[in-house]
Amino acid sequence: MHIDYDLIITYGGIAKKISKGEIVFSENSEPKYYYQVLSGSIKIYTSNIQGKEFVQDIYTPGQSFGEPPLLIDKKYLITAEAQEESVILLLKKENFMQLIDEHKEIHFELTKDLANRAYNTLFSAQILANPSPEDKIIKFLNQLVEKNIIEKNTPIPYTRQQIANQIGLRVETVIRSLNKLQKENKVQIINRKLYYL
Amino acid sequence: MHIDYDLIITYGGIAKKISKGEIVFSENSEPKYYYQVLSGSIKIYTSNIQGKEFVQDIYTPGQSFGEPPLLIDKKYLITAEAQEESVILLLKKENFMQLIDEHKEIHFELTKDLANRAYNTLFSAQILANPSPEDKIIKFLNQLVEKNIIEKNTPIPYTRQQIANQIGLRVETVIRSLNKLQKENKVQIINRKLYYL
């Protein structure tokens, strides 16, 4: 989801600077704003799984985040934190609602974005529901390809730890599973770099 | 999500009878229609987890299902099957898009519905991401309360097997975990009926 900068400002949006590590909103807090990244990057995660950080997504300039709870008046299930010094745009809920009410094309974009989120989250749920570590990894890699985050025969831009965090496994388990998958020719590991075949 | 019967018909929707066990759409197929239950009930599940059925949801008269992939032109991740003899309304994608384009209030309802789905699916993902069976069960029960499906001190309307299917555990594990939770006074089991405290 992306709304033109000038349009956000026109509707009363403001820009805010966020330092690295600063929290934009946290779990169980009430949504008040529509948020869009102007510069930097915002990390979205859940921290309630036995204190372990469970990364959901990372948002970069032009992308918005945190709409679902805003639209249905529920508390955030996630925490948003600046990964680096960033600037974000804030638009009050009422103004945001007015904006989409008066701009049909943006409303349609929002609809698609929400559909996309529902779709991707279900995909993640299916990864997690899978009891076998190997299957989880394969499904996770598949998802990356589908989301165009990686291409086949391109090294995967995540550390083993980052992969583990996203699929709910331990680093060691990821490593051992990757070894099995390599023997089955489903992934390739060259000089520690991981390739999906 | 719910659209008025007459309106669906006006836009060219048709009703279709579905026998018990019949598939409305299945995983990896292309979305073509907007679907809404008229009578009976439709079960949504994923079957790809080692052949085990993973129930996502059950839809009853007046509710629609399967919109996210329809809106973003992706294949279904789920299978929809009639739990009993049912009648559903089908509306071609183009007509559906035209309908929401011409009815702003319905478009807003769709938006909220999608936000709700994204929210609920994330909640499910957080349940699954939790490594401890007890925590999964507690979070699952919490979700039921939040969705107003159950109230505290009301027997939970699911069999142990159904609970297990929704959180990715075995029946036996659910039973043994429930016993532990009872000892911790987090649930109550009276005459096999389960109460959430």
Place this chain on the structure above:
DNA sequence: CGCTCGTTTGAGAGGACTCAAGGTAGGTGG
């Protein structure tokens, strides 16, 4: 009563997790 469906208990195996210890690559400073 006898069937069926859901619940419960037990024993055993497998495998992910934990903890601990090295190994390796890339960057930094002397």
Place this chain on the structure above:
DNA sequence: CCACCTACCTTGAGTCCTCTCAAACGAGCG
């Protein structure tokens, strides 16, 4: 250019606990 540091990767041993398989129990119903 080399020694060092740090972050990441890897391996091993052992424990714990979920899953599997098998069997039996309980409740509701024709």
